[in-house]
Amino acid sequence: MIGVALELFSRRSPDEVSIDEIASAAGISRPLVYHYFPGKLSLYEAALKRASDDLAARFVEPHEGPLGARLLRVMRRFFDFVDEHGPGFSALMRGGPAVGSSTTNALIDSVRQAAYVQILSHLGVTDPPARLELVVRSWISLAESTALIWLDGRRIPRAELEVQLVHDFAALTAVSAAQDAEMAALLRRIAQEEPADGPFATLAGRLLALAT
Numbered sequence: 001m002i003g004v005a006l007e008l009f010s011r012r013s014p015d016e017v018s019i020d021e022i023a024s025a026a027g028i029s030r031p032l033v034y035h036y037f038p039g040k041l042s043l044y045e046a047a048l049k050r051a052s053d054d055l056a057a058r059f060v061e062p063h064e065g066p067l068g069a070r071l072l073r074v075m076r077r078f079f080d081f082v083d084e085h086g087p088g089f090s091a092l093m094r095g096g097p098a099v100g101s102s103t104t105n106a107l108i109d110s111v112r113q114a115a116y117v118q119i120l121s122h123l124g125v126t127d128p129p130a131r132l133e134l135v136v137r138s139w140i141s142l143a144e145s146t147a148l149i150w151l152d153g154r155r156i157p158r159a160e161l162e163v164q165l166v167h168d169f170a171a172l173t174a175v176s177a178a179q180d181a182e183m184a185a186l187l188r189r190i191a192q193e194e195p196a197d198g199p200f201a202t203l204a205g206r207l208l209a210l211a212t
Contacts, residue, residue, distance in 0.1 A: 001026045001036065006047040009088040014044050045103045051088065052107040055081050056114035063122060067190050068166055068199040070122055075162040082147045090151050115140050123186065131180050135172045142168055167203045
């Protein structure tokens, strides 16, 4: 039942999905739905929990290879999720029957925290300084807002946005590194591990070309 509900909520806003439709799609009676869930809100929250677990898992990436390539693979899986659950993702972030509830807020925060922890682990940092925390959390918020804007018309090719978000991470880190020695050391370490054809090196080359 939860899987069917998640599929329906992923195709349309939860406001547009009825209990009767969920029951019909699941091949069960309306009373049986209410036997397990007191209403659409609780069913939506259960479906949202499954979706949030799925989304959080997409930020898990083996610690192999340069950081730029790892982030690009993460962004591809992130946009896979957005593609699969577009209306549901949008409803969650912009408004829906469970938005604002403590359960929904906790689920959203758990995904953001999972992404934050994963990024720090790839940076090899366990006790992040304030500037690094700001960079990582700002980048996660940027990925969310970029996905929402992209869903509204998909006017920019998805693959370009995936690369752009990896470039955005490098740019945010670079701006912070220009003001802080600890961040500068982190940026140098990342750059040293980046191959000439990696996304970070590609961005640096394009920026240098623009400046000359």
